[in-house]
Amino acid sequence: MKLVDILLVEDNEGDILLTTEAFEEGKILDRTRVVRDGRSAIDLLAVDLKWDTLPDLIILDVNIPRMNGHEVLQHVKQHTGLKHIPVIMLTTSSTESDINMSYQNHANCYITKPVKAADL
Numbered sequence: 001m002k003l004v005d006i007l008l009v010e011d012n013e014g015d016i017l018l019t020t021e022a023f024e025e026g027k028i029l030d031r032t033r034v035v036r037d038g039r040s041a042i043d044l045l046a047v048d049l050k051w052d053t054l055p056d057l058i059i060l061d062v063n064i065p066r067m068n069g070h071e072v073l074q075h076v077k078q079h080t081g082l083k084h085i086p087v088i089m090l091t092t093s094s095t096e097s098d099i100n101m102s103y104q105n106h107a108n109c110y111i112t113k114p115v116k117a118a119d120l
Helices: 013-025 038-051 069-078 096-104
Strands: 004-009 030-035 057-060 087-091 109-112
Touching (some): 004 013, 004 038, 013 030, 038 069, 069 096, 087 096, 096 109
Parallel strands (some): 004 057, 057 087
């Protein structure tokens, strides 16, 4: 089976741990790379594009430093070489404006982080 290459853009160590543990428990064969801010995500995607090593999936928090998740999403979905990559917004924000903005910018899915780790 092919590994799923996941780019996780998340600045909270606890959420990084919970997300990667959820992949393990779900028996998802993955290679997860983690970046902790939006600018680093854009920079990594530029390198991946150059070397044709793009992720199969991007999981993106809305509230991240140096470029928020909406800005990263806009960049990804407006870039010809990146827009085919599915993007899941995984965030604590349940505000209607964040949800609407995410879908207006072509997020593939919007998930509010659950309160309990087991629910993730």
